[in-house]
Amino acid sequence: LRAFDAAMLVRLKGAARPGSAAATLAARWRWRGRCGGGSRCIHARAEQLPKAERERKQQRPLAVFNSPGLADQAFSRSDSRVVLSPTPAHSQGWSSDTAALRRSCQLASTPQELLSRLRAAALSGGVDASTFGAAMQKCGQRGWWETLLEVRRLQRSTGTALFPIQRNIFLSALAKAARGQGVDNDRQAQMLTLAKEVWVEIGPSDEAMTFNSGLGAALTVCAVAVGEEGLAWAEELWGSAEDGPIQVDSVLYETYARVLAVNRLPDKVDALLDFAAQGVWTPTCVGLGALVDAAGGQHDWERADDVWVKLVGSLGVEPGLLQYAALAKAHLLCGRVWAAAEIIEGMLEEGFDLHPQTSVMLAQSLLVLYHSAPSNRSFERLFEGIRQGDALLEDGSGQHRREWAETVRMWKQLCRDPREVRLQQLLICWHAQRGELGRWPSYSAGSGYVSQP
Numbered sequence: 001l002r003a004f005d006a007a008m009l010v011r012l013k014g015a016a017r018p019g020s021a022a023a024t025l026a027a028r029w030r031w032r033g034r035c036g037g038g039s040r041c042i043h044a045r046a047e048q049l050p051k052a053e054r055e056r057k058q059q060r061p062l063a064v065f066n067s068p069g070l071a072d073q074a075f076s077r078s079d080s081r082v083v084l085s086p087t088p089a090h091s092q093g094w095s096s097d098t099a100a101l102r103r104s105c106q107l108a109s110t111p112q113e114l115l116s117r118l119r120a121a122a123l124s125g126g127v128d129a130s131t132f133g134a135a136m137q138k139c140g141q142r143g144w145w146e147t148l149l150e151v152r153r154l155q156r157s158t159g160t161a162l163f164p165i166q167r168n169i170f171l172s173a174l175a176k177a178a179r180g181q182g183v184d185n186d187r188q189a190q191m192l193t194l195a196k197e198v199w200v201e202i203g204p205s206d207e208a209m210t211f212n213s214g215l216g217a218a219l220t221v222c223a224v225a226v227g228e229e230g231l232a233w234a235e236e237l238w239g240s241a242e243d244g245p246i247q248v249d250s251v252l253y254e255t256y257a258r259v260l261a262v263n264r265l266p267d268k269v270d271a272l273l274d275f276a277a278q279g280v281w282t283p284t285c286v287g288l289g290a291l292v293d294a295a296g297g298q299h300d301w302e303r304a305d306d307v308w309v310k311l312v313g314s315l316g317v318e319p320g321l322l323q324y325a326a327l328a329k330a331h332l333l334c335g336r337v338w339a340a341a342e343i344i345e346g347m348l349e350e351g352f353d354l355h356p357q358t359s360v361m362l363a364q365s366l367l368v369l370y371h372s373a374p375s376n377r378s379f380e381r382l383f384e385g386i387r388q389g390d391a392l393l394e395d396g397s398g399q400h401r402r403e404w405a406e407t408v409r410m411w412k413q414l415c416r417d418p419r420e421v422r423l424q425q426l427l428i429c430w431h432a433q434r435g436e437l438g439r440w441p442s443y444s445a446g447s448g449y450v451s452q453p
Contacts, residue, residue, distance in 0.1 A: 140173025296330030
């Protein structure tokens with residue numbers, strides 16, 4: 001098998017050109033070799049993930065073995081995988097006898113359907129740890145918080161023991177499902193209690209990939225449960241990991257940096273980035289996006305810019321479309337519509353394509369700029385933003401399509417008579433409504449309320 005792997009890699013590298021399917025296959029084969037000649041299981045396919053999560057994970061460099069990203073387009077549907085938690089094949093709690101049940105859990109379209117299948121299998125004794133892992137993963141992907149808790153109760157009532165892999169899946173599902181339903185103080189406390197409980201119940205793995213995946217999932221829970229208790233647990237986990245026998249990987253550094261960032265500890269984040277500058281770990285565009293997004297959520301555009309300069313300018317991280325979108329969102333949340341528009345237009349000049357989210361943000365920013373100071377130039381920019389987004393939004397989510405329809409409607413109304421439109425009527429996308437713009441007076445058109453530097 002090793003000889004075959006080596007020969008295949010030589011053939012693929014010889015035939016590959018940058019960005020081609022052969023190049024991507026060669027990268028996959030190199031990663032396969034690092035995982036022990038194909039002896040790893042992958043716990044989710046790309047098409048099973050929410051679109052935003054899939055796009056983030058597919059940006060992971062292959063060198064970051066915990067979660068490398070591979071382009072869907074180079075493979076058939078059955079091969080379009082995103083590595084979430086690569087683990088030894090046929091590991092503990094896994095049986096081929098429950099393969100059909102695992103698949104039916106992943107295909108469940110409602111919480112009721114998932115629980116019905118799981119309960120029926122539990123009554124007949126046809127469940128194992130991997131079955132509950134699949135059900136927990138589905139709950140996380142769909143944001144089914146109450147259903148996730150019921151799956152955990154059912155697992156415990158049947159006496160089915162979980163293993164580190166399922167523990168990792170449960171922790172990830174807690175963070176995703178809680179975030180999907182909105183994280184209030186009560187849910188934060190409940191999430192941390194459940195996470196700590198399962199962490200103590202099962203304990204860390206002595207296998208490097210499973211250990212790093214589990215620690216990353218626990219740290220993600222801490223990042224979602226913003227506050228003193230979550231931060232304290234994250235610091236405890238990080239201290240134990242640093243003193244432990246397994247090397248902490250770059251994904252964990254990025255996840256811990258995110259915990260510090262959402263808790264408004266920029267000095268500690270910068271200390272971790274100093275370690276990256278010394279070669280201790282390698283930041284990626286995914287970590288860049290997370291730190292910029294944290295600053296944007298705190299309406300701190302200066303910190304967002306500072307993070308960008310440190311990672312892109314000093315550490316050589318190459319931003320992608322999602323990172324440009326995060327930076328533009330940070331400025332839009334702060335009411336800096338001119339900066340948000342310039343970031344997205346600069347992204348297009350770099351050769352990136354528009355995305356539904358960036359299309360809406362660009363049009364939103366340009367609408368406000370034109371409304372503030374109508375001119376031929378501002379109209380031309382707005383017209384071009386509308387033209388580019390029109391065809392693209394056909395593939396957007398329901399929310400993006402609704403926002404775009406309202407954007408076009410307001411654009412047409414501005415074209416007829418800008419004097420009929422007030423600022424607050426123009427705030428369409430969530431980032432504009434919930435950000436600083438939403439607190440501004442409802443200015444009239446042409447009043448020059450946007451002050452550009």
